[in-house]
Amino acid sequence: MTTPLHFNAFVMNTNSHIHHGQWRRPDAGQVDFNDVRLWIDLAKRLEAAKFDALFFADVTGVYGDADADFDVYIREGLQIPSNDPIPLVAALAVHTEKIGLALTSNVAQSHPYQFARQVSTLDHISNGRIAWNIVTGLQDNGARNFGFPRLTDHTERYAWAEEYVDVTYKLWEGSWDEGALLKDRESGVFGDSSKIHKINHESERYSVQGPHLPSPSPQRTPVLYQAGSSASGRDFAARNAEAVFLISPSPELARQQIEATRSRAVEFGRRGEDIKFFQGLSFVIGDTEEEARAKAEEYEKYISIEGYLAHSALVDSDGRVYDPQTPLKDVDTNTAKGFGEWVSKAITDREPIVADIAVLISRSTRLVGTPEQIADALEIWQAAGVDGINVINWVIPGSFEEFADKVLPVLRARGLAQSEYGDGPTLRDRLFGEARVNDRHPAAKYRGAFAAVEVGA
Numbered sequence: 001m002t003t004p005l006h007f008n009a010f011v012m013n014t015n016s017h018i019h020h021g022q023w024r025r026p027d028a029g030q031v032d033f034n035d036v037r038l039w040i041d042l043a044k045r046l047e048a049a050k051f052d053a054l055f056f057a058d059v060t061g062v063y064g065d066a067d068a069d070f071d072v073y074i075r076e077g078l079q080i081p082s083n084d085p086i087p088l089v090a091a092l093a094v095h096t097e098k099i100g101l102a103l104t105s106n107v108a109q110s111h112p113y114q115f116a117r118q119v120s121t122l123d124h125i126s127n128g129r130i131a132w133n134i135v136t137g138l139q140d141n142g143a144r145n146f147g148f149p150r151l152t153d154h155t156e157r158y159a160w161a162e163e164y165v166d167v168t169y170k171l172w173e174g175s176w177d178e179g180a181l182l183k184d185r186e187s188g189v190f191g192d193s194s195k196i197h198k199i200n201h202e203s204e205r206y207s208v209q210g211p212h213l214p215s216p217s218p219q220r221t222p223v224l225y226q227a228g229s230s231a232s233g234r235d236f237a238a239r240n241a242e243a244v245f246l247i248s249p250s251p252e253l254a255r256q257q258i259e260a261t262r263s264r265a266v267e268f269g270r271r272g273e274d275i276k277f278f279q280g281l282s283f284v285i286g287d288t289e290e291e292a293r294a295k296a297e298e299y300e301k302y303i304s305i306e307g308y309l310a311h312s313a314l315v316d317s318d319g320r321v322y323d324p325q326t327p328l329k330d331v332d333t334n335t336a337k338g339f340g341e342w343v344s345k346a347i348t349d350r351e352p353i354v355a356d357i358a359v360l361i362s363r364s365t366r367l368v369g370t371p372e373q374i375a376d377a378l379e380i381w382q383a384a385g386v387d388g389i390n391v392i393n394w395v396i397p398g399s400f401e402e403f404a405d406k407v408l409p410v411l412r413a414r415g416l417a418q419s420e421y422g423d424g425p426t427l428r429d430r431l432f433g434e435a436r437v438n439d440r441h442p443a444a445k446y447r448g449a450f451a452a453v454e455v456g457a
């Protein structure tokens with residue numbers, strides 16, 4: 001039997017998120033991202049199309065060298081200006097009923113006590129539809145905005161994330177026992193203090209006494225997303241993630257990453273199927289192949305070479321984005337060496353230039369074709385182990401509308417997309433068949449763990 005794929009709409013509360021330059025198109029609604037009505041309208045459309053979730057990426061500063069100027073980012077509207085997804089998700093929660101709402105939050109940007117409280121509040125407001133994309137940052141500027149001299153060392157960032165999630169797991173899973181909230185008007189007892197516990201957490205960075213202020217929300221722990229690809233990132237995912245976000249250049253490479261992460265998860269006492277993998281893809285859809293190709297060419301006219309280079313931090317030693325015409329052999333960058341090697345392999349009939357990198361990035365996870373051809377390609381991704389797709393947009397809302405109107409019906413006919421939301425009120429119910437993290441997840445060990453600790457101890 002065919003299993004339906006899951007579909008998320010991948011967005012950011014900004015003008016230019018992934019496909020830089022497209023905001024100049026006349027149908028690009030994302031220029032009005034400050035207007036909450038854009039997002040409410042999008043969330044409703046996605047829910048009508050039975051998308052699993054609306055997924056918000058986020059950053060804590062600008063890309064590139066923290067000491068360089070940032071005029072490229074401003075000119076392009078490239079993730080600046082950008083708004084915080086958390087209050088936006090609250091607004092979307094009250095205008096929708098079923099769709100999951102995923103937000104990104106960096107461990108450096110807020111204290112875990114405060115963050116855990118915000119998430120519990122959102123999970124209450126949405127009746128259990130919140131997911132958290134756990135990130136550790138990619139920007140020196142993003143670190144400096146929170147009082148750190150630079151981005152913390154890579155391995156250390158993941159150690160920090162482990163410490164951070166540990167605090168939140170204790171608050172979400174351990175601080176309140178089941179049945180602690182009584183709301184008993186007769187007896188005049190609102191909560192049962194014998195079932196509510198301080199967590200007395202002490203670690204290198206955090207000291208948190210507790211108890212958690214909110215009462216348990218439908219999911220308690222939100223659905224946990226993560227996107228690390230390095231060895232330490234993968235270990236973190238194998239231990240903690242319930243969904244992993246990939247931008248793999250091919251199904252075969254996705255398969256390798258999925259298998260490696262799943263077998264690592266088993267070493268940590270979890271099961272391979274405890275983690276779902278979402279590949280990021282963008283789509284150019286035509287009624288015929290020719291129409292799709294023509295549309296792809298039209299999108300390419302709007303591509304901002306400089307935008308892609310700036311986003312991928314292809315900058316010189318002074319932190320400046322390279323001139324697009326620079327021969328690749330003259331590039332000396334610390335930041336994006338992998339891209340150079342990739343382009344040199346792809347372009348062999350002439351001298352590759354910096355602009356080639358941008359074009360290749362824009363095409364790397366793009367599927368161009370008829371709805372049938374796209375469905376065929378998605379079957380290949382699914383066969384590689386992918387459970388879902390994060391649909392990356394060119395324009396909002398058009399890219400999602402087109403996908404919903406043209407591709408989803410074909411996928412449904414093949415059993416590859418859901419026609420209705422699954423049972424259960426929460427996002428986790430619909431992904432995993434239960435509202436709470438399963439017993440193999442590290443958060444689960446805190447259930448009841450503080451019950452023996454005397455109140456006030």
Ligand SMILES: Cc1cc2nc3c(=O)[nH]c(=O)nc-3n(C[C@H](O)[C@H](O)[C@H](O)COP(=O)(O)O)c2cc1C
Nearest residue numbers: 057058104135137138227228229230233245246247
């Ligand atoms: C599809 C995808 C989406 C991501 N979204 C964000 C994001 O919204 N904010 C962020 O700070 N980092 C984001 N990242 C970066 C990851 O959190 C992570 O730092 C990056 O993949 C490098 O992984 P590594 O640290 O294991 O090498 C994203 C990465 C991928 C692949």
